[in-house]
Each structure stands twice: as C-alpha cells, then as structure tokens.
Amino acid sequence: MTEQLWSSIERKCFHLLQQTKTRATLLQIHAFILRNALETNVNLLTKFISTCTSIPLSASHESLALLRHARQVFDKRPQRDDSFLCNCMIKAHVGMRQFDESFTLYRDLRRNTCFVPNSYTFVVLAKSCGSNMAIWEGQEIHSHVVKTGFCSNLYVLTALLDMHSKFGKTGSARTLFDEMSERSKVSWTALVCGYARSGDMINARKLFDEMPEKDSAIYNAMIYGYAKLGDIGPARDLFEEMTDKNVVSWTSMIFACCHSGNVLSARSLFDAMPEKNLISWNTMICGYCQNKQPHEALKLFHEMQATTLLEPNEVTIVSILLAIADLGTLDLGCWVHQFAQRKRFDGLVKIRTALIDMYAKCGEVKKSKRVFDETPEKEISTWNALINGFAVNGHGEEALELFLEMQSQNIKPNEITMLGVLSACNHSGLVEEGKRWYKAIEGFGLIPQIEHYGCMVDLLGRAGCLEEAEKLIENMPCKANGTILSSFLSACSYFKDVARAKKTLKSAAKLEPGNDGNYISVRNLYAAERRWSDAEEIKRLMRKSGVNKEVGCSVIEIDGTIREFVSGDGLYPNWDSVDSTLQRLQKHMKGDIT
The missing domain is CATH 1.25.40 (Serine Threonine Protein Phosphatase 5, Tetratricopeptide repeat)
Known part of the structure; x- marks a missing residue:
C-alpha cells in the first residue's frame, strides 16, 4: 500500500x-x-x-x-x-x-x-556483531551474505570489512578490501581504523598514504593509533598536518599526550582548544588521574563546574572518584556519591565499583561494603574492588571470606582478584593462607604475573622468611623489577640481614639508580649495627649517583579544602600553630601530658 x-x-x-x-x-x-x-x-x-x-x-x-x-x-x-x-x-x-x-x-x-534478508539486514547485523565482538555470529552472517549473493554490494562488503576489523582480523578485512571492485571512503577508513586499532601502524600508515581522499575522521583514527603505542611524534605531525581540525582532533591529540605521559603538553593543547565538549574535559581529567596527578584532576573538575554548563557524565564521575580515592578526600567523595544518585548514575556497575573503591581507600570499609551489598548485578570488577578494599584496610579475613563467597557463586577469579587475595594475606600477615592461594593461581587457569610474585616476596619478607623470598626471586620466570627488589631490601634491613641487603642493593641500584629509599634503607641498617664507615660509604654512593632524599609530603582534607604539607616547610601559613600542635601531640602520645 x-x-x-x-x-x-x-x-x-x-x-x-x-x-x-x-x-x-x-x-x-x-x-x-x-x-x-x-x-x-x-x-x-x-x-x-x-x-x-x-x-x-x-x-x-x-x-x-x-x-x-x-x-x-x-x-x-x-x-x-x-x-x-x-x-x-x-x-x-x-x-x-x-x-x-x-x-x-x-x-x-x-x-x-x-x-x-536484504542488504540493509546484513549491514545492521554486521555492525551489531562488530560492536559486540560476536565473532561466531559474524562468521555466520558473512556466510549468509555469500549464499544470498550480496558479495558485490558495496554497503554490505564495507560493513563486513568493518566487522572483521573490529574483531582484530585485519587479514580477513584486507582480503575483502582487495576483492572490492568499488571502494568508498568508508571502506578505506574502516580498514585503516582496523589496522590502527590493532596497533599495526605500519600497514595503517601505508594505507593512509594511499587514500585518495582523507578527512578529519581518518586523521583522528591515526592519531589515536599512534597514541595507544605512546608514539607521540607521528601523532603530532599528523595533527599539525590537518587543515580542518575539529574538537575530536584536538581531543585525540590530548589523549596522545596524556597516554605518553606528557601531561604539560596535553594541558597546553587543552587550553588552546577553540571549543571544548564533555569528552575533551573527561580526557584531560582522566589524563591527570592516569599520570598520578589527582590534585590537578580535581582542580580541572571544579573549573569545569564553575566555567561551563556541561553536566558531568558517568565517565567524569568514575575519573573523579579515582582521584578522590588517591587523595582520600572523603567529604568530596560523599558529595560525588550524592550527585551520582541525583543523576541516577549510581545504578551503573562501573559507578558502583568506583564508589566501593573510593570508600575503601578513604578508610570507610563499612560504606564500601554497603554499596557492594546494594549492587544487584555484580561484575568481577565489583568483587575485586571490595576484596582489595578489605585488603588495604587490613581486613584480611573478610577479604578471604568474600573471595570464597565469590567462588560459591561460580564467578571465576581473574588476575586482579588473585592479586587482591594475596594483598589481603600480606596486609594481615596470613603467611600460610598466602602460600595456599599463590599455589592455587594456576589451578584457576591463570598465569602468575610479576605483581603476584611481588606480593608474595613482600609477604614472605615481612614474615622474616628471607631465604624463601630470595629463592622465589631467583626462580621467577621474569626478572625482578625495582619494586620487588626494594620490598625485599626493606625486609632484609628490618631483620638486620646485612649480607642479603648489601647484595640486593647492588641489583636494585642498577634498575633504579635514583631511588633514594634503597640507599637509605641500607644506610639505616649500617647505622643500627654501628658500622659507621659503611654508612658513610652509602652516603658517598648517593652523592656520586646524584641521589637526593625526597622530601616527605602529606595531604589532608579540611572543610572540603585539600591541604598539602611538606616536611620542613617553615614558610607554610600558620606554621607556628601547626608546629606547636604537633609538639603537644607528641608529648601527649609519650604520656608527658594528659
């Protein structure tokens, strides 16, 4: 009709x-x-x-x-x-x-x-398979396309090409591309994006250079591909080459700088942007969080609220909760939780997981557990957040009970779960439990990573099992990193094992020559043993290597404002009052005053 x-x-x-x-x-x-x-x-x-x-x-x-x-x-x-x-x-x-x-x-x-089915049916289903990583269904759709004679349809072939690219099957995508009698700009873009997404920037760049027509979308894909590899040079060259930069182009370049650790350049680009959208703000805030600058992340978040009409979304909330967790600013965390509830974001699993992590790292384990219990559909990351939350707060038994409950619900642990379990045993001194679950890692079909080895070395070291920890380091399938050696060195110093400490310092200094903590740990050990000449030798090594002791720093939240204190900073406002209060607290702790 x-x-x-x-x-x-x-x-x-x-x-x-x-x-x-x-x-x-x-x-x-x-x-x-x-x-x-x-x-x-x-x-x-x-x-x-x-x-x-x-x-x-x-x-x-x-x-x-x-x-x-x-x-x-x-x-x-x-x-x-x-x-x-x-x-x-x-x-x-x-x-x-x-x-x-x-x-x-x-x-x-x-x-x-x-x-x-017609061509539109296959285009819709191919796009859906690609977006959902439904590989078997995608292959079924591809076979149906062949059987129904749509192999020459440009739109269907482009959708299949894009689908295989998203699966990471760039070989199959390239075969389709080469067999196409006609290609559109979308076809070129789909394959270039596929190469860039899989990290094959050599083929991506080769095809990019051959493209008869380029637009900002393909430039953005290339910049993003280089960014994921941390290859900032080619990304910047492409950005400078663009004649029609848009907000996506600027944001892609900001992401590239943040991903490579160059946060200053990222902020310069962010400030120079002719216009910004919520994704731009989120990218810069997340960049600060990823590069361990939570102060700057919070400052930028407050700036966004004060200078724009943009409403934070779930991505903003997750990033800000990460920054709050790093700083321990509980009052702000509670405000963000209330904001998420008002905007109905608190029903999202990733928001709830971030809240669980934030409350736990701020020391509010009960609130963390309450959010967990009120989460109807839990993902593996949700369980991991609370297990780790119990661990960092010294609630080892509760962490292990939660881990057993997780298994009873037939939820298979992953590498992060097992790291949380080992961390719980470590923080609570549960040596035998730690050994048990360390041996069980491969039984879950997992391969121990260097973080698992590091946690076990720390657990054994804290318990004084230095010989066992040393054997674990020697038998690791990968070389010990600076964190593991520093942990073992600290244990050797604590238990006054001079020989192992001296040996470990040589290895640790090669990996991290600027780590002042390693030198100071051994120097203090020599001083405790009254080996003054050896302690002076450590000082000379530090001077020779250009190592300086890092100044201590602490952060607290007072009436919603973050205050940072640096050791020995006599120029801090109201320093006399702060110093006087500290002295009184010290006397009170010693029992000199009531």
Whole structure:
C-alpha cells in the first residue's frame, strides 16, 4: 500500500507518529490504530515500531518497556515476511544493545517465515556483531551474505570489512578490501581504523598514504593509533598536518599526550582548544588521574563546574572518584556519591565499583561494603574492588571470606582478584593462607604475573622468611623489577640481614639508580649495627649517583579544602600553630601530658 492510496485516517495516524514525543501519547496512538483496524498497514505498523524505540526517555527501564511493547505488536502480526518491517524490529533490538535478541529474531525469521534478508539486514547485523565482538555470529552472517549473493554490494562488503576489523582480523578485512571492485571512503577508513586499532601502524600508515581522499575522521583514527603505542611524534605531525581540525582532533591529540605521559603538553593543547565538549574535559581529567596527578584532576573538575554548563557524565564521575580515592578526600567523595544518585548514575556497575573503591581507600570499609551489598548485578570488577578494599584496610579475613563467597557463586577469579587475595594475606600477615592461594593461581587457569610474585616476596619478607623470598626471586620466570627488589631490601634491613641487603642493593641500584629509599634503607641498617664507615660509604654512593632524599609530603582534607604539607616547610601559613600542635601531640602520645 503506497502513501498516496492511504485513507485520511491512516495519513493522520502517520502524522501523529511523526509528532509524538511521549510514551503516553504513543500508547494512545496504538489504541487508535487497533480501534480503527489499521494494523494491517505494514508501513504504518513499521513506523509505530520505529517510533517506540526512538522516543528519548529519561529512564532506561521505560525505553525497554516500550521496546517490549513493540516486540509484542510485531509477534502478534500473522504475516512477518515484510523485509522493511522485520529489519525495523531487528534494528530496534540492536539500538537498545540487545544483540542476542536481534540475532535470535533474525534466525527465527529465516527458519519460520518467508522473510528474505536484504542488504540493509546484513549491514545492521554486521555492525551489531562488530560492536559486540560476536565473532561466531559474524562468521555466520558473512556466510549468509555469500549464499544470498550480496558479495558485490558495496554497503554490505564495507560493513563486513568493518566487522572483521573490529574483531582484530585485519587479514580477513584486507582480503575483502582487495576483492572490492568499488571502494568508498568508508571502506578505506574502516580498514585503516582496523589496522590502527590493532596497533599495526605500519600497514595503517601505508594505507593512509594511499587514500585518495582523507578527512578529519581518518586523521583522528591515526592519531589515536599512534597514541595507544605512546608514539607521540607521528601523532603530532599528523595533527599539525590537518587543515580542518575539529574538537575530536584536538581531543585525540590530548589523549596522545596524556597516554605518553606528557601531561604539560596535553594541558597546553587543552587550553588552546577553540571549543571544548564533555569528552575533551573527561580526557584531560582522566589524563591527570592516569599520570598520578589527582590534585590537578580535581582542580580541572571544579573549573569545569564553575566555567561551563556541561553536566558531568558517568565517565567524569568514575575519573573523579579515582582521584578522590588517591587523595582520600572523603567529604568530596560523599558529595560525588550524592550527585551520582541525583543523576541516577549510581545504578551503573562501573559507578558502583568506583564508589566501593573510593570508600575503601578513604578508610570507610563499612560504606564500601554497603554499596557492594546494594549492587544487584555484580561484575568481577565489583568483587575485586571490595576484596582489595578489605585488603588495604587490613581486613584480611573478610577479604578471604568474600573471595570464597565469590567462588560459591561460580564467578571465576581473574588476575586482579588473585592479586587482591594475596594483598589481603600480606596486609594481615596470613603467611600460610598466602602460600595456599599463590599455589592455587594456576589451578584457576591463570598465569602468575610479576605483581603476584611481588606480593608474595613482600609477604614472605615481612614474615622474616628471607631465604624463601630470595629463592622465589631467583626462580621467577621474569626478572625482578625495582619494586620487588626494594620490598625485599626493606625486609632484609628490618631483620638486620646485612649480607642479603648489601647484595640486593647492588641489583636494585642498577634498575633504579635514583631511588633514594634503597640507599637509605641500607644506610639505616649500617647505622643500627654501628658500622659507621659503611654508612658513610652509602652516603658517598648517593652523592656520586646524584641521589637526593625526597622530601616527605602529606595531604589532608579540611572543610572540603585539600591541604598539602611538606616536611620542613617553615614558610607554610600558620606554621607556628601547626608546629606547636604537633609538639603537644607528641608529648601527649609519650604520656608527658594528659
């Protein structure tokens, strides 16, 4: 039925569907369709289903409810062989990220109806497979394309090429590209992005240079690819080469600088941006967090609130919670939690996981556990956050109990879980438990990483099992890093094992010649043993290597303001008052005053 042959009531209904903005209105229109027996008009029904999934609603459960309603309408139709209608329903599921439902519907339609997929069907499903990393289903779609004769369709081939690229199968993507008799700019871009995404910047650059036409999107993909490798030079060259820089280009370059550790350059670019969006702010805030500058992350967050009308989203919240966790600024953390609740972000698993981590690192283990208990759907990262939270606060037994509960629910631990378990044993001095779970790592199908070895060395060292710790270091499949050697060196010094300390210092100094803690640890050991000439020798080695003792620094939060104190800083405002209070506290702790 064409629109020219529609009745006036059908045209009115179609016009209403184009104008509707609310769920209530849409349901009224559906009632109108049923009352006037208009559901036989396939085009009108298709428009109704597409409208069900395109109305912007404030709550996700309302959108899902409308999608279920649309699916019921679709399922009750006796004839479901119209390609336009079927494609609309499949796309509706894909749009709501219901990949399983979309693919199951596609299979059911092919099996139980006369539905014949067209090029649009395959484009939608290929994109969905690529976005969901559904490799087996993607291969099935590819075989259906071959069987149904769409191998020469430019749009279908480009969608398949992009799908294989997202799977990381750049070889298959390149074969499709080479076999294409016609290529669009999208085809070129999909393959270049695939190479860049997989880290193959040699082939990405070669294809990029061969492209007949380039736009900002392909430049951004190349910059991002170099950024992930930390190769800032080529990324900057491409950025400077661009003639049509947009906000994405600037943001990609900021990400590149942050990823390579050059935060100053990233901030200079950020300040020079002609316009910024929320992604730009999030990238810079996250860059500060990744580079261990939580103060700057919080300052930039406050600046965003004060100077823009942008509302923080879930990415902003996660980044800020990471910074708060590093600083221990609990009051600000509570405010962010309340903000997330107001904006209904607190239902997201990643937000809840970040809250669990933040409260635990601020010492509020009970609040951390409460957020965990109130999380209905827990991911492995959620369990890991609380296990590690218990660990860092010395609640080793609780961490192990939670780990056992996790296993009882058939949730398989990963490398981070096992690191949290070993850390819990370490912080609580549970040596035998630590040994037990260290041996169980491979039983879970995991391979111990250097962090697991480091945790065990620290656990054994703190317990005085120096010989066992030394053997573990010697038998590691990888070379010990500076952290492991520093940990073992500290244990040797604590238990006054001069021979092992002296030997370990030589190895540690080669890896981290500027680490003052290693030298000071051994110097203090010599001083405790009254070996003054050896202690002086350590001082000479420090001077020769240009090593200076780092100044102690601490951070506290007072009335929502972060205060930083540096050891020996007599110029700090109100220093006399601070110093006087510290002296009184020292006397009080010694029992000199009541």
